[in-house]
Amino acid sequence: MGAIELKNVTFAYPNGFVANENLNLLIESGERVAIVGQNGAGKTTAVKLMNGLNKPTKGDVLVNGINTKDKTTAQISAFVGYVFQNPDDQIFNSNVKKEIEYMLRYLKLDQKEIDRRVSRAVELTGMSDYLEMNPYDVPYSTRKFISIAAILAIETPYIILDEPTAGQDMQGIKVLSTLMDVLKDEGKSVITITHDMEFVTDNFTRVVTMADKQIIADGSATDIFSNQNIIKQAKIKKPQIGELASEVGFGENILFRKEIVELLSKY
Known part of the structure; x- marks a missing residue:
């Protein structure tokens, strides 16, 4: 089995600001993990360490045994797919289909494989009615599923979703929950940053809680949300x-x- 492992990881930006301090975390294949905490706790910086967008200042990040320091972000992205909180930071193609298949063409997959992966991603996200449309002509909530479909098509063993429920209605949240069940059945890991605590308790058995640039708790949803000290320190709500x-x-x-x-x- 593979895993993402952070070993005594600290990350500081070039200006010296420390965003993460001494992170130790193990996420094994097939796990579903929610990362919670107030804005500024270091959540997004931490997950960007997992996919190589950030390289640790101290310590090591291992993805299936590979040290991210030894690989480019593009090489690590073959293992860890990252869906940005704002789809506009990710989408750049002229229509939805081109967006979903972009990385597959970059990887030089054959047409039959591209068609298979696009079809599967479209089915899982409900994007079939939008394929020929410009992504910016569809609602924001739908654009989020376009960016998710583009990452799903790469078929990475780990998928990071940054605030996936933001801007979604109940139907969108239901699609997300079903999608995560499918990925779990396939043995893939889903790591989610979210402020939506209902989404957490409905879909995640493991909750990693961050505050002040560090991981302060790692346990079940019951363990985390029944502990008033953790709730207060992380400034989260039940x-x-x-x-x-x-x-x-x-x-x-x-x-x-x-x-x-x-x-x-x-x-």
Whole structure:
């Protein structure tokens, strides 16, 4: 089995600003991991270390045993796909189909393989009605799925999604959840940065919490959201279900929809 491993990693920008300090993290193949914390905690910088966009100032980042210091970002991107928070930072082709197949042509895959991968990515993201359209002629929420489809087509073993639910309606969030289930069944890892705690509790069993440039907790959603010290230090909120359960006296450990449904069914 492969893994992404951060070993005593510190990252500082050229101006000397330290964005991450002494990060130690192991994400194995097939895991689904949410990374949470307030803005400025170092989340995006940390995941950019995983795909080679950032190189550690100290320590090492290993992707399937390969040290990112020894490879270009393009070489690491064959293993770790990264979907930007803002799709406009990623999309540059004149129509949706060209955007999805761009990297496949860059990799010089044959047409049959390109068609297979594009078809699969389109099916998973629901982009079939937009293929001939300019990406900037479709709604922002749809553009996010265009950028996701482009990364899915590369078929990397690790996929990073930065704030995937931002701007999405319930249908979009449902598509994301289904997509992650498909990727898990295929043994692929999904790493997500998000402020959407409902999305976290509905879809992730492992939650990595960051604050002040460091990882302060790594555990189950129940472990993280039932610990008031972690919530306070990371400046995050409980999921709405958890807040409601606390307010009506059901206790601090009720976090999931299924838990409150089971509890209410007893009355």
